[in-house]
Amino acid sequence: MPVLQRLKIYNPAGAVLTQHALNLFTTMNNTLARFLALAVLVTATAGELRAWDYEGHRLINQLALDTLPANFPAFAKSPAARERIGFLAGEADRWRNTPELAFKHCNGPDHYFDLDLLAPAGLTPSQLSPFRYEFVTQFEKGRAANAQNFPAIDPLKDSDKTKALIGFLPWTIVEYQAKLKSAFSYLKEYELAGTPEEIANARENIIYIMGVMGHFLGDATQPLHTTKHHHGWVGPNPNAYSTNYGIHSWIDGGYIQQFGVDTNKLRPKLRPATAITGPSTNFFPTVVNFLQDQFKQVEPLYELEKAGKLSGRRELSQVGHDFITGQMLRASQMLGDLWLTAWQQAPPDMFLRSALAKRKSAHESASPTK
Numbered sequence: 001m002p003v004l005q006r007l008k009i010y011n012p013a014g015a016v017l018t019q020h021a022l023n024l025f026t027t028m029n030n031t032l033a034r035f036l037a038l039a040v041l042v043t044a045t046a047g048e049l050r051a052w053d054y055e056g057h058r059l060i061n062q063l064a065l066d067t068l069p070a071n072f073p074a075f076a077k078s079p080a081a082r083e084r085i086g087f088l089a090g091e092a093d094r095w096r097n098t099p100e101l102a103f104k105h106c107n108g109p110d111h112y113f114d115l116d117l118l119a120p121a122g123l124t125p126s127q128l129s130p131f132r133y134e135f136v137t138q139f140e141k142g143r144a145a146n147a148q149n150f151p152a153i154d155p156l157k158d159s160d161k162t163k164a165l166i167g168f169l170p171w172t173i174v175e176y177q178a179k180l181k182s183a184f185s186y187l188k189e190y191e192l193a194g195t196p197e198e199i200a201n202a203r204e205n206i207i208y209i210m211g212v213m214g215h216f217l218g219d220a221t222q223p224l225h226t227t228k229h230h231h232g233w234v235g236p237n238p239n240a241y242s243t244n245y246g247i248h249s250w251i252d253g254g255y256i257q258q259f260g261v262d263t264n265k266l267r268p269k270l271r272p273a274t275a276i277t278g279p280s281t282n283f284f285p286t287v288v289n290f291l292q293d294q295f296k297q298v299e300p301l302y303e304l305e306k307a308g309k310l311s312g313r314r315e316l317s318q319v320g321h322d323f324i325t326g327q328m329l330r331a332s333q334m335l336g337d338l339w340l341t342a343w344q345q346a347p348p349d350m351f352l353r354s355a356l357a358k359r360k361s362a363h364e365s366a367s368p369t370k
């Protein structure tokens, strides 16, 4: 089989595109061939948004584990937990394969946040409510007051009713951070007064939350998950950036699949995790700032693409490779910091403590005394 046909590119819709199809799209001057290749890509990717395909997300989660200090709970760093946390990096994208519209509606927008659609609604990042549902109202009001800035939504193309949403990624991250903190809180109580089964279950929950949460940090550092230009540049385009719909799936996974990532070269670039400290345990502003930093990488990404430095048709560009892997490292770094913070800052679960104490005394009074 020719090399071109053997190189497969995983695309966000779960189908497999050949490298050849992508090459047709990116390089051929023949208008018809270009149109056909585009049709293949659009058909395969329409309406989907993923970042870093499974391999990339898995790598981010496992590199994040490497940033944790020696005294971080050992159960989360065992070989089995490492494998499970790696596997769970893909969980939230597996959920996207569902035909269930209610689940698509709930899960889909958790994976992105189009920061450049705030201004058209008259909002700035610093005005955002840290409460997810309050933000929904906030954005809807801004959208209604600035309706001229938003194209009409075709209900026939909006079966899961997500087109009016600009994403919830920062809320999702903050909510998972809180879930993890809660799990560490109850684990600490079970370790003091629970049964071995309760302790084991609490530990399993922590591994699960760490793994699923990691997915969303990975999404956050794929710059195309922070912008309306997620599938090619839209609207005025003075810099003539790519309008190629397939750019998203290429950055998500095609690029890494073609050029590879050497984990052993990335690991030394990570600093040890540091807890996020501050006067408040509200991480929302920190996460929004983090998203804004990734948004600043949108134009550099399009510049690199324009300069051929992210091209799969040319020799590997070190600049392009450093850009992609640098974004993955940013995800691992922030994820490690959030995991560490959740563990260190988890407060005592006083409700559970009292329930366990009552259970213990009830048990003692029911037991015959000698």
Ligand SMILES: [Zn+2]
Binding pocket: 049, 050, 051, 092, 093, 111, 215, 219
């Ligand atoms: Zn995702």
